Every structure is written in structure tokens, then in C-alpha cells.
Amino acid sequence: MVRNFWLPDFPWCPMRSSQRSRKAWRLGGRCGRRTVALALLLGWLRAERSRSFFGPAQDPGRRELRREYSGRGIDRLVLPLSCGGNLFVRGHAASEQQVPDGWPLGSFQEWRSLIFEPSAEQDAGPPFIQSISKVTCCPDGTWLPEADPQVLALNYPKTLSAAVACAVRTIQAPEPRILVIGLGSGSVPLWLADQFPKSQVDVVELEGTVIRAASEVLGFPILVPGLGEQKMSPLRRKLANRLKAIEGDGAALAEHWALAGRRYDAVLIDAYDSLNRVPASLWQDTGPLVRALPQLLQPRGVVAANVPPGFPTSTMLQAFQGALRVPETMNTVALVLRGIEEEEPLWSLRQEAKKMMNGRECLIDVVSRLTDCKCRRS
Known part of the structure; x- marks a missing residue:
């Protein structure tokens, strides 16, 4: 049976492998090499949990992840549309974190949904989700968000x-x-x-x-x-x-x-x-x-x-x-x-x-x- 790992948010999880190594080594001191090994293992499992141990990598936009962006979410942007109505971008927490190499310390990934809300005059029904992306975000805003090119969620x-x-x-x-x-x-x-x-x-x-x-x-x-x-x-x-x-x-x-x-x-x-x-x-x-x-x-x-x-x-x-x-x-x-x-x-x-x-x-x-x-x- 193929299983995926669901791990809690350890301090090293959002980091890339090179950052985890340096961070774990600095923290190792008194705790010794076992702490270093545990930190590296936890980080590796976090990065690899969307992959099967006995099979190919899983689709990062697969169906079972849809529950993560099906809720209300957090408004990241609200803008009016020239054709009437409004545009919303909403953020949703992502359980799987594959932050690309080279991103600043503390970067994370989340789902973002693009939603169009027709105006009342248009009488076009409720707001609808136009598309979904999974983006990498920098906590201090050093870089703009970056979509994962391998994720197609719908x-x-x-x-x-x-x-x-x-x-x-x-x-x-x-x-x-x-x-x-x-x-x-x-x-x-x-x-x-x-x-x-x-x-x-x-x-x-x-x-x-x-x-x-x-x-x-x-x-x-x-x-x-x-x-x-x-x-x-x-x-x-x-x-x-x-x-x-x-x-x-x-x-x-x-x-x-x-x-x-x-x-x-x-x-x-x-x-x-x-x-x-x-x-x-x-x-x-x-x-x-x-x-x-x-x-x-x-x-x-x-x-x-x-x-x-x-x-x-x-x-x-x-x-x-x-x-x-x-x-x-x-x-x-x-x-x-x-x-x-x-x-x-x-x-x-x-x-x-x-x-x-x-x-x-x-x-x-x-x-x-x-x-x-x-x-x-x-």
C-alpha cells in the first residue's frame, strides 16, 4: 500500500535542504549529531511527502487536495472589473510544502484562487472560481509570489x-x-x-x-x-x-x-x-x-x-x-x-x-x- 506522510510544522519544514543543513548544524551543539540527523530527516520527509516511496511522484494538484482551497479563504486582493463585478484572489493553507531552491528563509507555499463576482445588475448568479494556483510566498516581501509551474489544480x-x-x-x-x-x-x-x-x-x-x-x-x-x-x-x-x-x-x-x-x-x-x-x-x-x-x-x-x-x-x-x-x-x-x-x-x-x-x-x-x-x- 502506498502512503503519504502528513507531518506537523517543525521549525525546519519550510526550509530547503541546504538551509535545513546549516540550521540543524548550528542547533546541534549540545544535542549532538542525533539532533542534526533528526532535523534533516524531518525536513526531507516534509519535502518528499507528496511522493510515493514505491512509485513515481504524485500530481501536486491531485483531486484529494481540493478540500484545502474549497473554503472561504483569506482575501489577498480585491479589484473591480471594467466589465462589471469584482475580482477576488483568496489564499488557502497548503499541507504540502515544496519551496523551490534559492528562496529566502521562512518562505512558504499556499493555494490561491481567482474568483469572479458578477455585479448585481448582471444577474449572472453567484461568484465562481476561475482558476487555482499554488504559489511560493516570501514572508518579508523580498520577492513577488511565484506559481509552481507543475501544479494544475482543476x-x-x-x-x-x-x-x-x-x-x-x-x-x-x-x-x-x-x-x-x-x-x-x-x-x-x-x-x-x-x-x-x-x-x-x-x-x-x-x-x-x-x-x-x-x-x-x-x-x-x-x-x-x-x-x-x-x-x-x-x-x-x-x-x-x-x-x-x-x-x-x-x-x-x-x-x-x-x-x-x-x-x-x-x-x-x-x-x-x-x-x-x-x-x-x-x-x-x-x-x-x-x-x-x-x-x-x-x-x-x-x-x-x-x-x-x-x-x-x-x-x-x-x-x-x-x-x-x-x-x-x-x-x-x-x-x-x-x-x-x-x-x-x-x-x-x-x-x-x-x-x-x-x-x-x-x-x-x-x-x-x-x-x-x-x-x-x-
Whole structure:
């Protein structure tokens, strides 16, 4: 039987291995080497408790952890949205602490939820969670929060990310250029940037407020105007030239970039308005995005879209051929592979998923994300 360790908060737990070693050695003195050994063991167990002793590392965003961020939480940020309503970012304690190397002493991790609350005039129902990130925080504010790039906490971003990653591998794009329309917390573009070390990921977001919340509170590691080098975490410095967020209308910018000759290997649509609807300009066959795709997309390319329950998927499938269903949320991921000869493209995606699981470390089960879904054609 595989078991996970749940340990109390010992003084050494939030520290990285090198810090634990120095701290334990200083405290060792009178207590001797046994104290040192115990401190190191406790710290190691704390860092490794999300891993199975007799199996691979577990998904750090797995389902059984959802209870940790399902409550009210603590408000970390509240901002008005230009389209009406409010944006909330709330913090929730995380039981598993994997603070990255290089962070200051006392740094910790917590879940943060991005919540949209429609205004009373919009009559759009209760607030809804748009996305979840797990962020590393510095207690003295030396660095801005940093999202863990390997954590995808909800079902639909797991399936969307897995489908796109496997499709990019199928089209054999070694240095993929990826366009994401719709930011949220930024967990999907961050995961893709981490999985493809030579990628360039551009994210377009209509709401400047969302970009601010993602970059300053939700840990999306992009350059922040006026942010000095001393406040940039290692991941933020590493991805500064590969991960960008642009404020603007995604469909209009896509059409402009297509005319200007810009090309992408993958285009993702993951955008909603304040009423939780996908804007028509992003999926109608006469809209600016669909008009732009023939020029915007490389001859071998990928188009993927996440749409909510009740969405007219058949209409989108006239432009986007094929769909992957997310069983637990009833969201749909519509997927198109351009320039692919295979009659069964989903089989090719599953083969690439197996390679991902056997190759570079990937902590979400991309194989089941594709195997459990059904392929649909228009």
C-alpha cells in the first residue's frame, strides 16, 4: 500500500535542504549529531511527502487536495472589473510544502484562487472560481509570489494542457510559439512554458486587472513594470524573455498579427466574459479569430479551445474539428490539428502522452487526460 506522510510544522519544514543543513548544524551543539540527523530527516520527509516511496511522484494538484482551497479563504486582493463585478484572489493553507531552491528563509507555499463576482445588475448568479494556483510566498516581501509551474489544480486545465502539449509534440515543433487568449491565473501558459524549455508563450488578456492580479498575487512569473531585479524570483528571471502577457482584445490582435506575418504553432482559446461566456469573436466562423487562423497558424499547427457547459460546440466544430470532453466538469476542449496526415489523430496524441510520462518529468497524468476523453468530429 502506498502512503503519504502528513507531518506537523517543525521549525525546519519550510526550509530547503541546504538551509535545513546549516540550521540543524548550528542547533546541534549540545544535542549532538542525533539532533542534526533528526532535523534533516524531518525536513526531507516534509519535502518528499507528496511522493510515493514505491512509485513515481504524485500530481501536486491531485483531486484529494481540493478540500484545502474549497473554503472561504483569506482575501489577498480585491479589484473591480471594467466589465462589471469584482475580482477576488483568496489564499488557502497548503499541507504540502515544496519551496523551490534559492528562496529566502521562512518562505512558504499556499493555494490561491481567482474568483469572479458578477455585479448585481448582471444577474449572472453567484461568484465562481476561475482558476487555482499554488504559489511560493516570501514572508518579508523580498520577492513577488511565484506559481509552481507543475501544479494544475482543476480538471479542465489538465485536459487542455495535456491535449495541447501532446499535439505540439505530434506536429514536431521543437521551439513552439504558442498564443493563449485568456489569462486567468496563468497556470496553463506557465505549465506549457515549463514543459517546452525552448518555447515562446504569448498571452493576451482583455482585462488589465486580471494581468495585475496574476503577475503580482497569483505568481504568474512575467516582468512587472517598475519591478527591480532584487524583487524577481529565480523563475521570473528565467522566463522573462519567454513568457509575456499583453493587454488587449485577443481576436483583434490575432487578426492584426496574421496580417503582419506573425506565425504560431499553437493557438489556445481560454477566455470568458463576466457572465462566463466565450466571446463570439473567438469562435464564430465569420469572426476575426477564425478569419485570422489560416495565416496565423503554421502549416502544421494546433488550435484548442475550452468551452463551458451548454456551449454550442457543434457550431465551433465547423471551424475547430474534434473535441475532447472533460468528464467531471462537462467542459469541452475543442482541438484541431492542421497538416496532420493520420486518420486517427487522437491515437497519435496518446502515444505522445506516453512518451511525456516516460521522459521529462511531468507530474500530471497526461495519458489518462486523453484516454478518458472521447473524440468528436463535425
